[in-house]
Structures are given as structure tokens and as C-alpha cells.
């Protein structure tokens with residue numbers, strides 16, 4: 689049996705006066721694509737922040753999160769620092785969150801890249817970093833690398849910024865990539881391109897994916913298993929093909945019906 693890459697056991701998250709996520713358990717196998725869906729405020733982002741050890745100090749976790757054999761809940765900051773980038777990297781909804789507005793994009797991609805090369809004991813001088821950076825820029829299909837590495841975040845399009853954020857996440861060679869609504873801030877055509885890019889990259893590189901989205905159609909295309917959250921709890925989980933076509937829970941049914949109505953409206957059928 690394959691050992692889980694991520695095992696979340698009875699995870700609860702709360703502030704001093706409020707429970708936000710309740711008793712959540714799920715696993716992700718190496719290379720598996722797993723989806724988290726649910727309405728706004730259902731606890732998807734907090735769950736992903738807990739997995740990557742990035743919870744704000746006001747939110748306390750209980751339960752267990754074992755990522756790549758290491759316990760995250762209660763782990764010291766230094767251990768979490770080395771897990772981030774090594775075992776897990778995140779692509780956020782808004783690429784500007786991940787980018788420094790005052791630093792050229794090439795320098796930003798070079799930072800996690802150099803860190804990883806050092807971690808792997810490989811040469812990490814300027815020439816090696818530049819060579820790996822060119823490969824990464826190709827991998828995320830960014831045009832005009834010469835211009836791109838010198839550009840600042842505001843000088844490229846939103847879709848290109850998200851490709852840079854993906855390149856930075858991949859520069860770490862994580863075992864788990866978390867993509868938290870990675871296309872919400874983009875136009876429809878760009879959304880489609882980024883989804884295709886993410887799918888092909890995680891497949892090519894054998895990286896596990898935790899994909900968070902409101903968009904059930906996209907989730908259905910992207911992931912093998914899915915968990916549906918509401919009010920901080922899991923209401924249903926299983927194979928995406930089953931949950932999204934024959935949901936057992938009435939809340940999931942409501943989400944699926946709403947998605948169908950939306951698709952029908954777009955096609956001018958309702």
C-alpha cells in the first residue's frame with residue numbers, strides 16, 4: 689500500500705471564541721489530485737493554510753496533519769520553513785500575493801530555485817540558476833524570457849503573473865502543490881490555459897495537487913477525489929466522478945444543481 693503524502697486527522701481550527709473548521713479528516717496519496725469545494729467561508733483556504741503551516745497566529749489548530757512524514761500541528765517555525773518549498777508549495781488566487789512588486793521577476797524566480805538547488809547539493813551559481821530558470825520559464829510556457837526576467841510584476845499580464853507564481857512554486861519541486869482558486873482573478877480564456885498548464889505540469893512532474901475551487905466543472909476535470917465542505921465541516925467526499933454526478937448529500941446536490949443552471953444559462957438554454 690502506498691503511504692499517504694498528506695494525512696489530516698480530526699483537524700479543528702478555531703480562534704479564541706469561534707470554531708472555524710471542525711473535525712476534518714482526509715488523505716492525499718503521492719501524485720494524487722484532490723479537490724476541496726464548498727461555498728465561500730466554508731473553510732477551504734484555512735484548511736490549506738493549516739496544511740502548509742501558514743495559519744495566522746490567532747487561529748489555533750488541533751488534531752494532526754502529517755505531511756511527508758512530518759507533523760505540522762505544533763511544529764516549530766524552523767521546521768515549517770523547511771517543509772514549505774520542500775514538501776509543499778502554494779499558488780494563490782491573486783498572483784500579486786506571491787510577488788514582490790519591487791523586484792524583477794527573474795530575481796523572484798531565482799530565490800526558490802537557488803534554495804532548492806542548495807538543498808539538493810547541486811551547483812547554485814549564477815549560470816546554473818539561469819539555466820534552470822530558462823527551463824522553468826519554458827515549462828510554464830511564458831514568452832520572451834529575456835524581457836520577462838527583467839520585468840516587474842506590474843509590467844506583465846495577470847495570466848503571465850500567475851505563470852510566474854506557478855514557476856516559483858515548481859522551482860521548489862514540492863511533493864504537494866496547493867492551488868487555492870488559482871484562476872479566479874483571471875479572464876475566462878486565461879483561466880482555461882492556466883488549468884491546462886497546471887494539469888499537465890502536475891502529471892508530468894508527478895506532483896500531488898490539492899485544488900481549491902468554487903467551479904465544479906473545473907474541479908471535475910482536474911481531480912480524482914473531492915471533499916465538499918460546509919460551515920467548516922466535511923459534508924461529503926469520494927471520487928469526483930461520483931460526488932459530482934450523483935451526490936449523496938443535499939448540500940452537494942444544491943451546489944451541483946446551481947452549477948448546472950449556470951452552465952445552462954451560459955449556453956442560453958434557460
Ligand SMILES: Nc1ncnc2c1ncn2[C@@H]1O[C@H](COP(=O)(O)OP(=O)(O)OP(=O)(O)O)[C@@H](O)[C@H]1O
Nearest residue numbers: 703708726727728729730731732733734735744746
Ligand atoms: N484570520 C482569521 N480570523 C478569524 N476568522 C477567519 C480568519 N480567516 C478566515 N476566517 C473565517 O474562517 C471561515 C473560513 O474561511 P476560509 O477563508 O477558509 O473560507 P473559504 O472556504 O476559503 O472561502 P472563499 O472561497 O471565500 O475563499 C470564514 O468564516 C472566515 O470568515
